[in-house]
Amino acid sequence: MAEPKVKYDRQLRIWGDQGQAALEKSNICLLNCGPTGSETLKNLVLGGIGSITVVDGSKVEVGDLGNNFLVDESSLGQSKAKCVCSFLQELNDAVKAKYVEEYPDALIETNPSFFSQFTLVIATQLVESSMVKLDLICRNANVILIFARSYGLTGFVRISLKEHTVIESKPEHFLDDLRLNNPWPELKRFAEGFDLNVQDPVVHKHIPYVVILVKVADEWAKSHGGGLPSTREEKREFKELLKAGMVAQDEDNYKEAIESSFKVFAPRGISSELQQMLNDSSTEVDSSSSDFWVLVAALKDFVTNEGGGETPLEGSIPDMTSSTEQYVNLQNIYQAKAEADILAIERVTKNTLKKIGRDPNSIPRATIKSFCKNARKLKVCRYRLIADEFNSPNLPELQKYLTDEDYSIAMGIYILLRAVDRFAANYNSFPGQFDNAMDEDISRLKSTAVGLLNDLGCNSATLAEDLINEMCRFGAAELHAVAALVGGIASQEAIKLITRQFVPISGTYIFNGIDHKSQLLLL
Amino acid sequence: MADTSVHLQQQQPSRSRDLDKLLLRPGNLVGPRFEPGTELRDDLQAFAKVLVVGAGGLGCELLKDLALTGFCNLEVIDMDRIEVTNLNRQFLFRLEDVGKPKAEVAAKRVMERISGVDIVPHFCRIEDKDIEFYNDFSIIALGLDSIEARSYINNVACSFLEYDSDDNPREETIKPMVDGGTEGFKGHARVIMPGITPCFECTIWLFPPQVKFPLCTLAETPRTAAHCIEYAHLIKWDEVHRGVPFDPDNPNNMKWVYDEAVKRAELFGIPGVTYSFTQGVVKNIIPAIASTNAIISAACALETLKIATECSKTLSNYLTYNGSEGLHTKVTEFERDRDCLVCGPGIRIELDPSITLQKFMDLLEEHPKLQLSKASVTHRGKNLYMQAPPVLEEMTRSNLTLSLFNLMGKLPKDIVHVNGMTSKNDQKTSCLRKLHVVFKGVDGVADMDTAGGA
Numbered sequence: 001m002a003e004p005k006v007k008y009d010r011q012l013r014i015w016g017d018q019g020q021a022a023l024e025k026s027n028i029c030l031l032n033c034g035p036t037g038s039e040t041l042k043n044l045v046l047g048g049i050g051s052i053t054v055v056d057g058s059k060v061e062v063g064d065l066g067n068n069f070l071v072d073e074s075s076l077g078q079s080k081a082k083c084v085c086s087f088l089q090e091l092n093d094a095v096k097a098k099y100v101e102e103y104p105d106a107l108i109e110t111n112p113s114f115f116s117q118f119t120l121v122i123a124t125q126l127v128e129s130s131m132v133k134l135d136l137i138c139r140n141a142n143v144i145l146i147f148a149r150s151y152g153l154t155g156f157v158r159i160s161l162k163e164h165t166v167i168e169s170k171p172e173h174f175l176d177d178l179r180l181n182n183p184w185p186e187l188k189r190f191a192e193g194f195d196l197n198v199q200d201p202v203v204h205k206h207i208p209y210v211v212i213l214v215k216v217a218d219e220w221a222k223s224h225g226g227g228l229p230s231t232r233e234e235k236r237e238f239k240e241l242l243k244a245g246m247v248a249q250d251e252d253n254y255k256e257a258i259e260s261s262f263k264v265f266a267p268r269g270i271s272s273e274l275q276q277m278l279n280d281s282s283t284e285v286d287s288s289s290s291d292f293w294v295l296v297a298a299l300k301d302f303v304t305n306e307g308g309g310e311t312p313l314e315g316s317i318p319d320m321t322s323s324t325e326q327y328v329n330l331q332n333i334y335q336a337k338a339e340a341d342i343l344a345i346e347r348v349t350k351n352t353l354k355k356i357g358r359d360p361n362s363i364p365r366a367t368i369k370s371f372c373k374n375a376r377k378l379k380v381c382r383y384r385l386i387a388d389e390f391n392s393p394n395l396p397e398l399q400k401y402l403t404d405e406d407y408s409i410a411m412g413i414y415i416l417l418r419a420v421d422r423f424a425a426n427y428n429s430f431p432g433q434f435d436n437a438m439d440e441d442i443s444r445l446k447s448t449a450v451g452l453l454n455d456l457g458c459n460s461a462t463l464a465e466d467l468i469n470e471m472c473r474f475g476a477a478e479l480h481a482v483a484a485l486v487g488g489i490a491s492q493e494a495i496k497l498i499t500r501q502f503v504p505i506s507g508t509y510i511f512n513g514i515d516h517k518s519q520l521l522l523l
Numbered sequence: 524m525a526d527t528s529v530h531l532q533q534q535q536p537s538r539s540r541d542l543d544k545l546l547l548r549p550g551n552l553v554g555p556r557f558e559p560g561t562e563l564r565d566d567l568q569a570f571a572k573v574l575v576v577g578a579g580g581l582g583c584e585l586l587k588d589l590a591l592t593g594f595c596n597l598e599v600i601d602m603d604r605i606e607v608t609n610l611n612r613q614f615l616f617r618l619e620d621v622g623k624p625k626a627e628v629a630a631k632r633v634m635e636r637i638s639g640v641d642i643v644p645h646f647c648r649i650e651d652k653d654i655e656f657y658n659d660f661s662i663i664a665l666g667l668d669s670i671e672a673r674s675y676i677n678n679v680a681c682s683f684l685e686y687d688s689d690d691n692p693r694e695e696t697i698k699p700m701v702d703g704g705t706e707g708f709k710g711h712a713r714v715i716m717p718g719i720t721p722c723f724e725c726t727i728w729l730f731p732p733q734v735k736f737p738l739c740t741l742a743e744t745p746r747t748a749a750h751c752i753e754y755a756h757l758i759k760w761d762e763v764h765r766g767v768p769f770d771p772d773n774p775n776n777m778k779w780v781y782d783e784a785v786k787r788a789e790l791f792g793i794p795g796v797t798y799s800f801t802q803g804v805v806k807n808i809i810p811a812i813a814s815t816n817a818i819i820s821a822a823c824a825l826e827t828l829k830i831a832t833e834c835s836k837t838l839s840n841y842l843t844y845n846g847s848e849g850l851h852t853k854v855t856e857f858e859r860d861r862d863c864l865v866c867g868p869g870i871r872i873e874l875d876p877s878i879t880l881q882k883f884m885d886l887l888e889e890h891p892k893l894q895l896s897k898a899s900v901t902h903r904g905k906n907l908y909m910q911a912p913p914v915l916e917e918m919t920r921s922n923l924t925l926s927l928f929n930l931m932g933k934l935p936k937d938i939v940h941v942n943g944m945t946s947k948n949d950q951k952t953s954c955l956r957k958l959h960v961v962f963k964g965v966d967g968v969a970d971m972d973t974a975g976g977a
Contacts, residue, residue, distance in 0.1 A: 009608045013810035014707050035591075043813040046611055063540030065637075069587050072636045091614055152544065153825075153835055171848055316772040319799050327798055331774035432544070466551040473548045477541035480591035481825040484584070488817035492708065492846050495814065502708065503848045513825055514552050515836045516712075518852045 004048065004094070011047055019499035020048065024094075026119040026498045029053045031104035031134075033084040035480050036150045037124035038070040039487030044494060045088045051096035052088065053118070056081035057103035067480040105130045108137065116141035120494055124148045124487075125478070128390065128421040135160050135386040144497050147386075148490035151420065152474020153513035154413045155486040159383055159493055159504055165292040166379040167371050168501045174377060177314035180213045180263045181228060184313075190333050191215050196245055204247055208322040208330050209257035216242055216257075217264045229265055238264070253321040269309045270376070277380060278303065287356045291363050294356070295371045296378070298348040302341070311375035312341030342372045379503050384523075389508075390418070393523040395457050401521060402461050410510040410519035412463045416471045417510075419449040432475035442472045470514070482513050538639075539564060542593050545834050554833025563832055564593060568639075571831045572596040574660040576649060576676055578625035579603070580811050581666025581703050583615045584820030586633045589664070590640045592828045597633075598660070600645040600652070601626040612813040649675055650953070654940060655904050658683050658698070662827050665702040666820065668809070670730050671952070673702060677715070677723035678865055678955040682940050684717045686868040692718025699830045703819040707810045708847040712822040713840055714830065720840040721859045722866035748788060748795035752804040755783035771806055780805060818844060864892065864956065869938070871959040876928040880908055883927045887941060893956060898943035902931050910943075928962050935965040 004020075012020055028049055030037045033056045041052055060075040060083055068084075075083035081099035089097045100107070104123070107114060108130050115121055115137050123134055123145065131147055138145040138160065145160040179187065191214040198204050217228060220238060229238040239258050246254045270278075277283075278300045282293045289297075303309060315338025317331055346368050350360040371378075401411035423445055424430050431441040446468050453461045489509065496502045507522035537543065546564045550557065573594050575585045578601035589597055603625050605616045615632040616625070626644035634642055645652070649672060657663065657679045667673050680698040687693055700715040702723070715722055741754045760769050760780060770776050781801040788796040822842060829837045838854065845851045861867065870892060874883065880900065887895040900907040907922050907930050909915040922930060931937055938957055945954045 006607045007610045009611075010811040011611050014812060039817060042614060043817055046614055046813045048611070062536035062538055066538035067541050067591055069591060069636060073638060090617075169848070172845075319802050321799070328774045328778055331777075335772075335774060432548075435548075438548075469551045473544060473550050475544045475548075477544040479541055479545065481588050481821045481828065484588055484817050485821035485825070488814045488821060489846070489850065492812075492814035492818070495812075502846075505850045509850050513835070516822065516838045516842050516852065516854050520850060 008048060015495070015499045015501050019495075019501050022499045023495065024048055024050050026050045027053075027117065028494070029055060029115065029118040029121045031055050031107075031121065031123040032125045033068075033070070033080055034064070034125055034478050035068040035483035036148055036155075036478060036487045036490075037122065038068050038084050038088075039484045040122055040124065040148060040490040040494070041084075041088055042070065042091065043488060043491035045092045045095050045097075047495065048092060048094055049498075052085075052098070054081045054085045054088075054097070054099040055102060055104050055107060056084070056099075057101055057106070067478055067483065069480070104134075108134050112137040113141075115143055118143055120144040120146065120498060122146045122148065122490055122494060124490070125150070127424060128418060129425065132387045132390065139385060146490050146493055146497075148486050149417065150478050150483040150486045150511075151417060152471065152477050152479065153482060154417065154471075154474070155482055155511040155513070156414070156417060156508055157486060157489045157493060157505065157511070158386070158508045159381075159497065160386055161383055161497075164381040164383075164497060164500075164504060165290065166381070166500055166503060167292070167367075167374050169374065169377045169379045169503050170501055171377055171503075175263070175266070176316070176318050177311075177376065178210060178263055178317065179310070179313065180210065180217065180260075181266050182268045182308075182310060183214050183217075184337055186333055186337060187214060188218070190330065191218075201247060205251045205253055206321065206323045206326065207253055208326055209253050209260055209320050210317065210330060211326075212242070212245070212253065212257040213260065213264055216245065235261070235265055256320055270303060270311055274311070274376065274378065277378060280380070285352060285356055287358060289356065291367065294352055294358075294363065295345070295349060295368065297352055298345050299371075299375055301348045301352075302345055306344045307341070312345055312372035313338045314373055314376070315339075316373075338372065342369050345372050381504055381506055383506075389523050393456055397521075398456065398523055399458060399461070401519075402458065406517070407519050407521070409464070409467065409514075409517060410512055410521060412467045413510050413512060414508065414521055414523075415449055415452060415463060416445070416467065419445060419452050420471065420476070422452060423448045430476035432472035434475075438472060442469055445472055482511070485513070486511055539593065546593065546832060550834070552836055554829070554835070554837065557833040559834070563834075567593045567831055568595040570596075571661045572598070572659065573827060574657065574663045575599040575666060576663060576672070577601055577666035577668075578613075578615075578629040578644075579609065579666060579668065580612045580813075580816040581705065581820050581823075582625070583613045583629055584816050585664050585666050585703075585824060586615070586629055586642065588821055588824030589827060590633050590637045590642070592824050594827070594831075595640050597630075597640065598643040598645065599626045599630055600647065600649055601629075602646065602648045612811055612816050614813070654679055654682060654901065654942075654955070660698075662830055663698065663700045664823055664827055665700060666823075667702075668704070670727075673723050673730075674727070675953070675955070676700070680715075681717045681722050681724075681866040682955050682957045684866060684957070685938065686718070690868045701823045701826050701830070703823040705811060705815040705819050707812065708815055708845060710815050710819040710844045712819050712826065712838065712842045712844070714826050714838050715840070716830075717866045719859075721857045722863060724865040725860035725863045726841075726857050746793070748784075748793055748797075748800055749804045751787040751791065751793055751796055752780065752784040752801045754787055755780045756805050759783050759787075771802075777802060777805070815844070815846065818846075869957045869959045871961060873961045873963055874927065876926070876962045876965055878927050879924055880927050880930060881923040884908070884923075887943070893945065895941060895943040895945050895954070895956060898941050901940045901942075902937065907931075907939075927960070928965075931960070933965075934962075936961040 008020060026049055030041050033054050058080045059077055060071045060080050064071050070084045070087045079101045081101050085097045085099040121138055121143055135145060147158045149155050191211045194207050194211045196215055229235045239261055242258050277296060283297045283300050285294050285297045315335050317334050349363055349368060353360045353362060401407040420430050431445040432438055449463055493504050496504045505520060507520050509520050510518055512518045547559050549559050571594055573589055575582050575597060578599050586599060605620045605623055605625055607621055609616055615629045620628045624646035626646045630642035630644040634640055663680055665673060665676060680700050683696050683698045685693045685696040697717055703712045704710060736750055736753055741750055742758060781798050784796045784801055826838050829835050839856050841855045841857050843853050884898045887893050887898050897910050899909045906919055908919045937960060939960050940957055942955050944951050
């Protein structure tokens with residue numbers, strides 16, 4: 001076994017040692033190991049997931065050889081779960097791989113407690129009735145659930161759990177936390193140590209733009225009754241003031257200051273999304289609260305008190321033109337403030353923990369530190385029960401999707417993917433599953449879909465005939481490429497949920513393999 | 524179709540059980556030339572030949588996906604050998620394969636598991652193959668991680684493209700390409716139909732320059748400031764600070780790496796290490812995971828099937844994927860650059876029939892749009908002059924003093940392919956150009972409007 005550090009190097013760069021440790025601790029259950037399920041697990045096994053249990057009651061048939069890489073000719077007639085499991089083991093011997101030769105639909109009926117042993121269940125190719133039952137089982141057992149389905153050139157992925165909270169959401173584009181619109185005393189003092197009229201041109205062009213902006217904003221405030229530029233005209237004037245400070249054309253630090261001047265204009269305080277989180281009833285913590293909500297409660301306290309309306313400072317600064325020494329000094333100023341804010345949050349957290357009867361040291365300092373660094377980026381994702389979405393979807397959204405040019409095809413696919421299950425429940429086969437009943441199936445699928453829309457309260461809605469025909473043409477085929485794509489998404493979501501990093505998808509992701517105009521539907 | 528045969532078809536177990544639904548049945552949302560039936564499926568297996576360029580994260584997936592999507596004739600080209608860091612995503616490789624050529628192991632593994640599929644591996648650089656090698660494929664699927672390699676294959680594929688007298692692309696000369704790329708949770712998949720949709724060069728601005736260094740370069744042969752920084756960051760740090768993790772947000776840590784990088788740069792006489800540059804390099808390494816590669820490759824394989832069969836609509840023409848914050852996919856229809864040097868009708872060069880090959884090559888070097896030096900010239904697959912290898916150079920050297928008109932079989936006008944070096948942003952890059960050579964005063968073409976370089 002090569003050092004896992006080396007083997008996992010390229011992914012450790014994304015989710016780090018902590019994320020990897022979470023993956024290695026997790027215990028995953030896969031329901032149905034056709035290509036969609038097999039490909040999902042393949043990606044997770046490669047990444048070093050802890051243990052897997054493959055549940056499938058079927059035997060490998062000739063048709064499976066044409067769409068599933070994890071079975072081969074020698075598997076014919078054998079348990080599909082066993083064959084898939086043995087190939088997965090070959091991919092990574094660090095993974096504990098087990099299989100259960102049973103049909104998932106039956107297992108859901110007969111042994112619901114089976115699922116409580118897992119961190120996460122990935123349910124592939126389940127029909128609606130089984131989805132609804134499994135969803136309730138997992139919701140009650142607090143097990144994360146991901147549904148994935150491939151159907152012809154279409155498919156979907158849907159996550160289900162009560163609540164998923166994220167500290168390290170790692171957004172790609174996020175405004176740095178410089179507080180140029182609200183500098184604290186140490187930063188102001190640091191800026192005061194610089195002379196913007198310094199004679200030495202080399203020194204002048206190495207003054208960090210942060211210092212320039214703090215000083216010029218201060219100057220502006222003095223002549224504008226303590227305020228910062230807010231109107232378009234004022235912002236323009238402010239930039240002119242900056243430009244006037246340049247002593248040469250090639251001063252990159254001043255160019256950066258002008259480009260970054262919007263950071264001075266940005267509104268103070270926290271985002272509306274974060275405010276909403278602070279207002280959440282979960283911030284009224286008790287002994288059953290999660291660490292996350294205990295920390296959010298502490299954050300709420302901090303924002304109201306020490307923070308003066310702001311979150312703890314992130315502490316890192318972007319690259320900027322500067323002498324090395326001054327840049328490092330500036331970094332130290334930000335680091336020191338961030339450290340002080342962490343201490344404040346830590347203090348409140350300990351008090352809160354004590355109040356709710358928990359060990360005041362039960363939340364590690366590293367967690368508190370990471371929480372503070374990411375305070376502006378916290379995420380809470382909540383998911384409706386499948387049964388709720390299916391029985392009473394968000395009707396205004398649904399109607400909007402049906403008529404919206406960008407969403408109507410995806411919405412049509414969503415309806416038809418549900419209609420095929422109703423069809424199967426009524427006629428014991430999927431529409432178009434057999435060649436000899438195509439015309440009949442098309443009209444039956446159409447009336448089933450119309451019936452479904454009526455049940456959902458969309459009486460006047462219509463679906464594109466072409467799409468209904470295509471759905472029948474697909475005849476429940478599980479194409480390898482579609483399965484690999486849908487399975488790829490399912491495995492990606494599993495990784496995000498287990499590592500508690502990045503943001504999982506919030507609604508139902510509809511894959512449209514016809515022209516790739518896939519959409520996320522929030523119903 | 525008689526009922527009995529339908530019955531028979533259902534009873535017969537078939538590998539293509541699922542794919543048949545798509546290939547044997549008529550559909551509404553399909554391409555204009557979709558002709559469903561067993562013939563289509565059989566032709567796909569018998570005649571469609573796909574080249575997979577790259578046997579890495581995308582290439583492994585592509586080979587598997589294409590082999591399970593009805594393609595039976597595949598070839599794969601890759602110059603790399605398997606490394607331990609590939610194993611978290613390149614699922615065709617095992618620990619015991621480390622050090623072996625990727626193309627060979629990948630081809631073998633897929634053939635072992637899927638009977639009826641033939642995969643020919645090519646363990647070499649893409650530039651090592653004759654241009655004609657690439658003309659042999661129906662579709663080229665790209666699973667690459669470098670702009671240069673994409674650019675090269677794009678040049679080659681576009682060089683086969685011919686235009687008719689109205690400057691419309693000749694269909695039979697279009698070499699379709701499907702291109703994928705990933706970085707972390709992000710990726711793209713695109714379809715390139717030279718002459719119809721934008722080629723790689725038309726939209727070159729989509730690709731910001733990328734940085735990637737092999738560890739051996741860092742340890743033994745640093746050349747740039749970035750190499751010095753990565754040496755200090757990845758190797759020296761661990762040697763000195765055993766067990767203490769490097770924190771890029773800790774100024775003292777960063778300063779330490781910077782100081783070490785400076786020492787190394789001085790030792791090697793490399794200029795350009797600054798504190799600011801140190802940060803840029805240390806925080807920018809291209810990560811790769813299995814799921815994104817699977818997603819992007821699958822999209823590419825699906826499009827390859829659609830190009831070959833028209834069994835559905837095609838991606839038009841660029842899909843971007845981002846799975847880090849929720850899931851965002853977007854299809855953008857980019858437009859061709861009408862003046863593109865690579866996929867456009869080509870540069871027209873009017874010559875006197877008496878011109879020698881040497882003089883022609885001199886002209887290419889002086890040509891304002893081309894500035895093409897170190898040229899190797901081929902005409903209809905025949906080497907007129909080759910810079911390398913030495914054997915070929917010697918064999919073709921005598922052509923330099925001969926008349927190009929005679930060398931080209933006294934044709935009044937024809938296409939000539941020139942491979943050479945050109946400078947782009949002060950950097951020399953290899954390129955392949957397609958030139959329309961027209962000889963003045965032969966067969967009445969002298970009257971045509973032949974403004975040079977149009």
